[in-house]
Amino acid sequence: MPKIRNISPVTSKLVIDMKALLEEFLLVKEADGLSPRTLKDYHYHVGKFIEFAGDNSTYQQIRIALLKYLSLPSSPRYRNIKLQYLKAFFNWCVSEGYLPANPSDGIKKAKEDYSNIRHIPLDSVKKLLNAPDKKTYTGLRDYCIMLIQLDTGARPSEVLNLKLSDLNLEAREIYIRPEISKTRRGRTLILSPLTVQALSKFLKARPHWWSSEVPLFASEYGKTLTSHSWARIVKQYSEKAGVKITPYGLRHTFAIEFLKAGGDPFSLQRILGHSDLSMTRRYIRLSKDDLHEAHEKASPLNKLQYLSKRAPRNSIRRNNNFV
Numbered sequence: 001m002p003k004i005r006n007i008s009p010v011t012s013k014l015v016i017d018m019k020a021l022l023e024e025f026l027l028v029k030e031a032d033g034l035s036p037r038t039l040k041d042y043h044y045h046v047g048k049f050i051e052f053a054g055d056n057s058t059y060q061q062i063r064i065a066l067l068k069y070l071s072l073p074s075s076p077r078y079r080n081i082k083l084q085y086l087k088a089f090f091n092w093c094v095s096e097g098y099l100p101a102n103p104s105d106g107i108k109k110a111k112e113d114y115s116n117i118r119h120i121p122l123d124s125v126k127k128l129l130n131a132p133d134k135k136t137y138t139g140l141r142d143y144c145i146m147l148i149q150l151d152t153g154a155r156p157s158e159v160l161n162l163k164l165s166d167l168n169l170e171a172r173e174i175y176i177r178p179e180i181s182k183t184r185r186g187r188t189l190i191l192s193p194l195t196v197q198a199l200s201k202f203l204k205a206r207p208h209w210w211s212s213e214v215p216l217f218a219s220e221y222g223k224t225l226t227s228h229s230w231a232r233i234v235k236q237y238s239e240k241a242g243v244k245i246t247p248y249g250l251r252h253t254f255a256i257e258f259l260k261a262g263g264d265p266f267s268l269q270r271i272l273g274h275s276d277l278s279m280t281r282r283y284i285r286l287s288k289d290d291l292h293e294a295h296e297k298a299s300p301l302n303k304l305q306y307l308s309k310r311a312p313r314n315s316i317r318r319n320n321n322f323v
Contacts, residue, residue, distance in 0.1 A: 016062070016098065019055045022046050025092055035184055037157075045085035063103040076110035083109060119256045124243040125150065131237040137205050141217050142233060144195070144202045146250060148174065152189040153254035153272050155182060156247040160225045162216040169196050169203075176273065183275045 025046070026039055034042075053065035066086065070079055086104055093099040129146060133139035148159050154176065161180040168174070172193070178186040191199070207222070214222045225233075231247055238245045251272070258268055269276075 015056050015058055017056055018050045018053065018062070021093055021098055022050060022089070025089055028092070033178075033184060035179065035182070037182070038184070042085055042089065045082055046089045049082070049086055059100055059103065062099075066103045066107070070107065080109045083107060118246075118249045118252055120243075120245055120249050120253045122257075124241075124245065125250075125253065127241040127243050128234075128237055128245050131241040138220060140198070140202050140205055142237070144198050145217055145230070146234075147195045147198055148191070149247065149250035150254055151192050151195045153251050153258070153268075154189060155251060155273070156227045156230050157182070158273075160215065160217060160227065160230060164212060164214075164216050167199065167216060169200060172196050181273055183273055185273065185275075187270065187273055189271065 022043070026043060029042065030039055049066070049069055052069050053062060057065065070083060074082075083104060087102065090099060090102040090104055094102050129143065132143045132146075134143055145159055148154060149156070152174070154174075158176050158180050162174060162176075166175045166177060169191075172191045174189050174191060176187050176189065178184050181187070206216075210218070210222050215224050217225060219225055227247070234245060234247050255268060255272060258271070259265070
């Protein structure tokens, strides 16, 4: 557990304008090249805390308010997200000399519930892939988006913001540009022959007069599909197919199938675009759970144990026949 620094009585009573610090922090991070989405998340989470604690507070008041704020009822996952953004903000405040120490020092992350990560059975995935009408532009587009998510584990927002120039069918690759990646790190993802074949067909149906700025998987009017609209589309296909699947469920399924097939966690971390291995560990745990379950069903010893339990009854019956 990190040690909490001793704060002098004088320093702890200095009033800090948290709202002004947040504005400066966001400007600095924007200059550093953070994505608009990440900036929006910082603005929301830090802003919510400031609203809870008050604009002008002393270090001691901020510390107490933070403990109360993180004690509010919420899921462990959401609590950890709040702590993550606030810890980063306070670290910056300390580095700039605005705070004597990080108020979040010593506060541990909550143990998360991984029930939001869902491994979709492959027969359900097949039903979903059969749902789009591949004779239409939108149906073929949606089919290709699903294939890419299942093939690479890319985030929905990353796939929806791909451009034609990010696709290299000859090399069987797509490139996730830094500006569309959640972690602001570009990465190259490999495509299977089946996905390449579907994309080749899709490119023939895609309007050739669209400019290079039009997203690869645009709407019929050449507009960018939002993550919200894509979630709605997948929900409609799921209902049609009689399954329950979300866009992130496709990403989760790729990750768990990758590990079950013998893929190593470090490669998975790079493929999924995780900034550290802690996020990837969620999938490792679930893949192990699946292996335990599969082992229980498949182990010959379990079957032998079942047979040995039945043996005495058979012996009794045989003995009874001789009486």
